[in-house]
Amino acid sequence: MNQAATVRLLQQRITQMQPLRIGETGLPTPAELRPLLPGGALRAGAATAVQGSLLLALALLSEASATGAWCGAIGVPHLGFEAADRVGVRLDRFVVVPHPETHTLAVTGMLAEVLSVVLLHPPSNTSPGEVARLTARLREHGTALVVLGGWPGSDTSLHATASRWSGLGSGTGKLEGHELTVRSIDRRGQRRHTIRFNEGRLVPAGLTRLVLPHAAAT
Structure with missing residues:
Protein backbone atom coordinates (compact mmCIF):
# COMPACT_ATOMS: atom_id res chain seq x y z
CA MET A 1 0.00 0.00 0.00
CA ASN A 2 1.45 3.40 -0.99
CA GLN A 3 1.56 6.39 1.33
CA ALA A 4 -1.44 8.19 -0.19
CA ALA A 5 -3.60 5.08 0.22
CA THR A 6 -2.40 4.68 3.80
CA VAL A 7 -3.32 8.29 4.61
CA ARG A 8 -6.78 7.85 3.06
CA LEU A 9 -7.31 4.74 5.19
CA LEU A 10 -6.31 6.73 8.28
CA GLN A 11 -8.81 9.43 7.31
CA GLN A 12 -11.61 6.89 7.07
CA ARG A 13 -10.81 5.21 10.38
CA ILE A 14 -10.47 8.48 12.30
CA THR A 15 -13.74 9.76 10.84
CA GLN A 16 -15.50 6.57 11.96
CA MET A 17 -14.07 6.84 15.48
CA GLN A 18 -14.54 10.60 15.81
CA PRO A 19 -17.62 11.68 13.82
CA LEU A 20 -17.71 15.07 15.54
CA ARG A 21 -14.71 17.38 15.88
CA ILE A 22 -14.09 20.28 18.24
CA GLY A 23 -15.82 23.22 16.59
CA GLU A 24 -14.76 26.18 18.69
CA THR A 25 -12.40 28.80 17.30
CA GLY A 26 -10.25 28.51 20.43
CA LEU A 27 -9.10 24.95 21.06
CA PRO A 28 -8.45 23.54 24.55
CA THR A 29 -5.00 24.75 25.62
CA PRO A 30 -3.05 24.07 28.84
CA ALA A 31 -3.55 26.86 31.38
CA GLU A 32 0.22 27.14 31.80
CA LEU A 33 0.63 28.00 28.10
CA ARG A 34 -2.34 30.33 27.58
CA PRO A 35 -0.33 33.51 28.31
CA LEU A 36 1.89 32.65 25.33
CA LEU A 37 -0.98 32.88 22.85
CA PRO A 38 -3.24 35.76 21.78
CA GLY A 39 -6.73 34.95 23.03
CA GLY A 40 -5.22 32.41 25.42
CA ALA A 41 -5.67 29.41 23.12
CA LEU A 42 -4.62 27.66 19.96
CA ARG A 43 -6.90 28.87 17.18
CA ALA A 44 -8.64 26.59 14.73
CA GLY A 45 -7.35 27.27 11.23
CA ALA A 46 -4.26 29.16 12.46
CA ALA A 47 -0.56 28.34 12.81
CA THR A 48 1.75 28.64 15.80
CA ALA A 49 5.50 28.42 15.16
CA VAL A 50 7.75 26.94 17.86
CA GLN A 51 11.53 27.14 17.74
CA GLY A 52 13.97 25.56 20.14
CA SER A 53 11.80 23.06 22.03
CA LEU A 54 9.95 19.98 20.82
CA LEU A 55 8.61 19.48 24.36
CA LEU A 56 6.94 22.90 24.28
CA ALA A 57 5.38 22.07 20.91
CA LEU A 58 4.02 18.77 22.23
CA ALA A 59 2.68 20.49 25.34
CA LEU A 60 0.59 22.77 23.12
CA LEU A 61 -1.26 19.67 21.85
CA SER A 62 -1.83 18.11 25.25
CA GLU A 63 -5.08 19.75 26.39
CA ALA A 64 -6.92 19.21 23.10
CA SER A 65 -5.67 15.63 23.12
CA ALA A 66 -6.87 15.13 26.71
CA THR A 67 -10.40 16.18 25.70
CA GLY A 68 -10.47 13.42 23.08
CA ALA A 69 -9.40 15.32 19.97
CA TRP A 70 -7.29 13.52 17.39
CA CYS A 71 -3.83 15.03 16.94
CA GLY A 72 -0.91 14.19 14.68
CA ALA A 73 2.79 14.72 14.02
CA ILE A 74 4.13 14.91 10.47
CA GLY A 75 7.81 14.81 9.55
CA VAL A 76 9.12 14.50 13.13
CA PRO A 77 11.12 11.24 13.15
CA HIS A 78 12.91 12.13 16.40
CA LEU A 79 9.63 12.45 18.34
CA GLY A 80 9.70 10.46 21.59
CA PHE A 81 6.45 8.68 22.43
CA GLU A 82 7.33 8.55 26.12
CA ALA A 83 7.86 12.33 26.18
CA ALA A 84 4.56 12.87 24.34
CA ASP A 85 2.74 10.61 26.81
CA ARG A 86 4.29 12.31 29.85
CA VAL A 87 3.31 15.79 28.71
CA GLY A 88 -0.29 14.67 28.25
CA VAL A 89 -0.74 13.62 24.61
CA ARG A 90 -3.07 10.62 24.30
CA LEU A 91 -1.17 8.10 22.19
CA ASP A 92 -4.37 6.23 21.30
CA ARG A 93 -5.52 9.34 19.40
CA PHE A 94 -2.16 10.42 18.00
CA VAL A 95 -1.27 9.82 14.35
CA VAL A 96 2.44 9.92 13.49
CA VAL A 97 3.90 10.03 9.97
CA PRO A 98 7.64 10.30 10.66
CA HIS A 99 8.86 10.10 7.05
CA PRO A 100 6.31 11.57 4.61
CA GLU A 101 8.83 11.27 1.75
CA THR A 102 8.61 14.29 -0.56
CA HIS A 103 4.95 15.04 0.14
CA THR A 104 5.08 16.47 3.64
CA LEU A 105 2.62 19.32 3.14
CA ALA A 106 0.29 17.24 0.96
CA VAL A 107 0.08 14.57 3.68
CA THR A 108 -0.47 17.30 6.28
CA GLY A 109 -3.29 18.77 4.22
CA MET A 110 -5.00 15.39 3.86
CA LEU A 111 -4.79 14.63 7.59
CA ALA A 112 -5.94 18.15 8.44
CA GLU A 113 -9.37 17.07 7.20
CA VAL A 114 -9.77 14.76 10.23
CA LEU A 115 -7.29 15.98 12.88
CA SER A 116 -7.91 18.85 15.29
CA VAL A 117 -4.24 19.75 15.86
CA VAL A 118 -1.23 18.88 13.70
CA LEU A 119 2.44 19.15 14.68
CA LEU A 120 4.52 19.68 11.54
CA HIS A 121 8.25 19.83 10.81
CA PRO A 122 8.21 21.24 7.27
CA PRO A 123 11.00 20.68 4.76
CA SER A 124 13.39 23.59 4.26
CA ASN A 125 12.44 23.95 0.59
CA THR A 126 8.72 24.53 1.23
CA SER A 127 7.38 26.97 -1.38
CA PRO A 128 5.03 29.92 -0.75
CA GLY A 129 2.43 28.17 -2.89
CA GLU A 130 2.53 25.06 -0.71
CA VAL A 131 2.18 27.20 2.41
CA ALA A 132 -0.82 29.01 0.92
CA ARG A 133 -2.56 25.76 -0.06
CA LEU A 134 -2.04 24.23 3.37
CA THR A 135 -3.22 27.42 5.09
CA ALA A 136 -6.43 27.32 3.04
CA ARG A 137 -6.97 23.66 3.97
CA LEU A 138 -6.43 24.39 7.67
CA ARG A 139 -8.99 27.20 7.60
CA GLU A 140 -11.47 25.11 5.65
CA HIS A 141 -11.40 22.27 8.17
CA GLY A 142 -10.70 24.25 11.35
CA THR A 143 -7.41 22.53 12.13
CA ALA A 144 -4.77 24.15 14.33
CA LEU A 145 -1.16 23.86 13.14
CA VAL A 146 1.90 23.80 15.40
CA VAL A 147 5.09 24.14 13.35
CA LEU A 148 8.61 23.24 14.45
CA GLY A 149 10.64 26.14 13.05
CA GLY A 150 9.65 29.31 11.28
CA TRP A 151 6.40 29.54 9.33
CA PRO A 152 5.17 32.39 7.09
CA GLY A 153 1.94 33.91 8.34
CA SER A 154 1.94 32.24 11.75
CA ASP A 155 -0.32 33.87 14.34
CA THR A 156 2.31 33.42 17.02
CA SER A 157 6.03 32.64 17.07
Whole structure:
Protein backbone atom coordinates (compact mmCIF):
# COMPACT_ATOMS: atom_id res chain seq x y z
CA MET A 1 0.00 0.00 0.00
CA ASN A 2 1.45 3.40 -0.99
CA GLN A 3 1.56 6.39 1.33
CA ALA A 4 -1.44 8.19 -0.19
CA ALA A 5 -3.60 5.08 0.22
CA THR A 6 -2.40 4.68 3.80
CA VAL A 7 -3.32 8.29 4.61
CA ARG A 8 -6.78 7.85 3.06
CA LEU A 9 -7.31 4.74 5.19
CA LEU A 10 -6.31 6.73 8.28
CA GLN A 11 -8.81 9.43 7.31
CA GLN A 12 -11.61 6.89 7.07
CA ARG A 13 -10.81 5.21 10.38
CA ILE A 14 -10.47 8.48 12.30
CA THR A 15 -13.74 9.76 10.84
CA GLN A 16 -15.50 6.57 11.96
CA MET A 17 -14.07 6.84 15.48
CA GLN A 18 -14.54 10.60 15.81
CA PRO A 19 -17.62 11.68 13.82
CA LEU A 20 -17.71 15.07 15.54
CA ARG A 21 -14.71 17.38 15.88
CA ILE A 22 -14.09 20.28 18.24
CA GLY A 23 -15.82 23.22 16.59
CA GLU A 24 -14.76 26.18 18.69
CA THR A 25 -12.40 28.80 17.30
CA GLY A 26 -10.25 28.51 20.43
CA LEU A 27 -9.10 24.95 21.06
CA PRO A 28 -8.45 23.54 24.55
CA THR A 29 -5.00 24.75 25.62
CA PRO A 30 -3.05 24.07 28.84
CA ALA A 31 -3.55 26.86 31.38
CA GLU A 32 0.22 27.14 31.80
CA LEU A 33 0.63 28.00 28.10
CA ARG A 34 -2.34 30.33 27.58
CA PRO A 35 -0.33 33.51 28.31
CA LEU A 36 1.89 32.65 25.33
CA LEU A 37 -0.98 32.88 22.85
CA PRO A 38 -3.24 35.76 21.78
CA GLY A 39 -6.73 34.95 23.03
CA GLY A 40 -5.22 32.41 25.42
CA ALA A 41 -5.67 29.41 23.12
CA LEU A 42 -4.62 27.66 19.96
CA ARG A 43 -6.90 28.87 17.18
CA ALA A 44 -8.64 26.59 14.73
CA GLY A 45 -7.35 27.27 11.23
CA ALA A 46 -4.26 29.16 12.46
CA ALA A 47 -0.56 28.34 12.81
CA THR A 48 1.75 28.64 15.80
CA ALA A 49 5.50 28.42 15.16
CA VAL A 50 7.75 26.94 17.86
CA GLN A 51 11.53 27.14 17.74
CA GLY A 52 13.97 25.56 20.14
CA SER A 53 11.80 23.06 22.03
CA LEU A 54 9.95 19.98 20.82
CA LEU A 55 8.61 19.48 24.36
CA LEU A 56 6.94 22.90 24.28
CA ALA A 57 5.38 22.07 20.91
CA LEU A 58 4.02 18.77 22.23
CA ALA A 59 2.68 20.49 25.34
CA LEU A 60 0.59 22.77 23.12
CA LEU A 61 -1.26 19.67 21.85
CA SER A 62 -1.83 18.11 25.25
CA GLU A 63 -5.08 19.75 26.39
CA ALA A 64 -6.92 19.21 23.10
CA SER A 65 -5.67 15.63 23.12
CA ALA A 66 -6.87 15.13 26.71
CA THR A 67 -10.40 16.18 25.70
CA GLY A 68 -10.47 13.42 23.08
CA ALA A 69 -9.40 15.32 19.97
CA TRP A 70 -7.29 13.52 17.39
CA CYS A 71 -3.83 15.03 16.94
CA GLY A 72 -0.91 14.19 14.68
CA ALA A 73 2.79 14.72 14.02
CA ILE A 74 4.13 14.91 10.47
CA GLY A 75 7.81 14.81 9.55
CA VAL A 76 9.12 14.50 13.13
CA PRO A 77 11.12 11.24 13.15
CA HIS A 78 12.91 12.13 16.40
CA LEU A 79 9.63 12.45 18.34
CA GLY A 80 9.70 10.46 21.59
CA PHE A 81 6.45 8.68 22.43
CA GLU A 82 7.33 8.55 26.12
CA ALA A 83 7.86 12.33 26.18
CA ALA A 84 4.56 12.87 24.34
CA ASP A 85 2.74 10.61 26.81
CA ARG A 86 4.29 12.31 29.85
CA VAL A 87 3.31 15.79 28.71
CA GLY A 88 -0.29 14.67 28.25
CA VAL A 89 -0.74 13.62 24.61
CA ARG A 90 -3.07 10.62 24.30
CA LEU A 91 -1.17 8.10 22.19
CA ASP A 92 -4.37 6.23 21.30
CA ARG A 93 -5.52 9.34 19.40
CA PHE A 94 -2.16 10.42 18.00
CA VAL A 95 -1.27 9.82 14.35
CA VAL A 96 2.44 9.92 13.49
CA VAL A 97 3.90 10.03 9.97
CA PRO A 98 7.64 10.30 10.66
CA HIS A 99 8.86 10.10 7.05
CA PRO A 100 6.31 11.57 4.61
CA GLU A 101 8.83 11.27 1.75
CA THR A 102 8.61 14.29 -0.56
CA HIS A 103 4.95 15.04 0.14
CA THR A 104 5.08 16.47 3.64
CA LEU A 105 2.62 19.32 3.14
CA ALA A 106 0.29 17.24 0.96
CA VAL A 107 0.08 14.57 3.68
CA THR A 108 -0.47 17.30 6.28
CA GLY A 109 -3.29 18.77 4.22
CA MET A 110 -5.00 15.39 3.86
CA LEU A 111 -4.79 14.63 7.59
CA ALA A 112 -5.94 18.15 8.44
CA GLU A 113 -9.37 17.07 7.20
CA VAL A 114 -9.77 14.76 10.23
CA LEU A 115 -7.29 15.98 12.88
CA SER A 116 -7.91 18.85 15.29
CA VAL A 117 -4.24 19.75 15.86
CA VAL A 118 -1.23 18.88 13.70
CA LEU A 119 2.44 19.15 14.68
CA LEU A 120 4.52 19.68 11.54
CA HIS A 121 8.25 19.83 10.81
CA PRO A 122 8.21 21.24 7.27
CA PRO A 123 11.00 20.68 4.76
CA SER A 124 13.39 23.59 4.26
CA ASN A 125 12.44 23.95 0.59
CA THR A 126 8.72 24.53 1.23
CA SER A 127 7.38 26.97 -1.38
CA PRO A 128 5.03 29.92 -0.75
CA GLY A 129 2.43 28.17 -2.89
CA GLU A 130 2.53 25.06 -0.71
CA VAL A 131 2.18 27.20 2.41
CA ALA A 132 -0.82 29.01 0.92
CA ARG A 133 -2.56 25.76 -0.06
CA LEU A 134 -2.04 24.23 3.37
CA THR A 135 -3.22 27.42 5.09
CA ALA A 136 -6.43 27.32 3.04
CA ARG A 137 -6.97 23.66 3.97
CA LEU A 138 -6.43 24.39 7.67
CA ARG A 139 -8.99 27.20 7.60
CA GLU A 140 -11.47 25.11 5.65
CA HIS A 141 -11.40 22.27 8.17
CA GLY A 142 -10.70 24.25 11.35
CA THR A 143 -7.41 22.53 12.13
CA ALA A 144 -4.77 24.15 14.33
CA LEU A 145 -1.16 23.86 13.14
CA VAL A 146 1.90 23.80 15.40
CA VAL A 147 5.09 24.14 13.35
CA LEU A 148 8.61 23.24 14.45
CA GLY A 149 10.64 26.14 13.05
CA GLY A 150 9.65 29.31 11.28
CA TRP A 151 6.40 29.54 9.33
CA PRO A 152 5.17 32.39 7.09
CA GLY A 153 1.94 33.91 8.34
CA SER A 154 1.94 32.24 11.75
CA ASP A 155 -0.32 33.87 14.34
CA THR A 156 2.31 33.42 17.02
CA SER A 157 6.03 32.64 17.07
CA LEU A 158 7.43 31.06 20.23
CA HIS A 159 11.19 30.97 20.72
CA ALA A 160 12.69 28.90 23.55
CA THR A 161 15.77 31.03 24.19
CA ALA A 162 17.22 29.25 27.24
CA SER A 163 16.63 26.26 29.49
CA ARG A 164 17.58 25.17 32.98
CA TRP A 165 17.61 21.70 34.45
CA SER A 166 17.57 20.40 38.02
CA GLY A 167 17.69 17.04 39.75
CA LEU A 168 21.24 15.76 39.46
CA GLY A 169 22.42 17.13 42.81
CA SER A 170 26.08 16.32 43.40
CA GLY A 171 26.44 14.18 40.33
CA THR A 172 23.74 11.71 41.34
CA GLY A 173 20.05 11.26 40.68
CA LYS A 174 18.28 12.21 37.45
CA LEU A 175 17.19 15.34 35.64
CA GLU A 176 13.60 16.11 36.63
CA GLY A 177 13.01 19.86 36.61
CA HIS A 178 13.13 21.73 33.31
CA GLU A 179 12.57 25.47 33.06
CA LEU A 180 12.23 27.18 29.67
CA THR A 181 12.55 30.86 28.92
CA VAL A 182 10.21 31.55 26.00
CA ARG A 183 9.86 34.69 23.90
CA SER A 184 6.46 35.08 22.22
CA ILE A 185 5.92 37.30 19.19
CA ASP A 186 2.38 38.08 18.05
CA ARG A 187 0.02 41.00 17.46
CA ARG A 188 0.47 42.02 21.12
CA GLY A 189 4.19 42.50 20.54
CA GLN A 190 7.04 40.59 22.18
CA ARG A 191 6.79 39.06 25.64
CA ARG A 192 8.98 36.90 27.83
CA HIS A 193 7.64 33.89 29.70
CA THR A 194 8.89 31.16 32.00
CA ILE A 195 7.47 27.66 31.47
CA ARG A 196 8.29 24.84 33.89
CA PHE A 197 8.15 21.08 33.56
CA ASN A 198 8.69 18.40 36.18
CA GLU A 199 9.44 14.89 34.92
CA GLY A 200 8.14 15.96 31.53
CA ARG A 201 4.85 17.40 32.80
CA LEU A 202 3.82 21.03 32.89
CA VAL A 203 4.06 22.65 36.31
CA PRO A 204 1.11 24.95 37.12
CA ALA A 205 2.11 28.58 37.56
CA GLY A 206 2.32 29.53 41.21
CA LEU A 207 3.68 26.23 42.51
CA THR A 208 6.95 26.74 44.37
CA ARG A 209 10.02 25.22 42.83
CA LEU A 210 13.61 24.57 43.79
CA VAL A 211 16.13 27.02 42.37
CA LEU A 212 17.38 25.61 39.08
CA PRO A 213 21.14 26.16 39.01
CA HIS A 214 22.25 24.79 35.66
CA ALA A 215 21.60 27.17 32.73
CA ALA A 216 22.06 26.16 29.12
CA ALA A 217 21.01 27.63 25.81
CA THR A 218 18.54 25.46 23.92
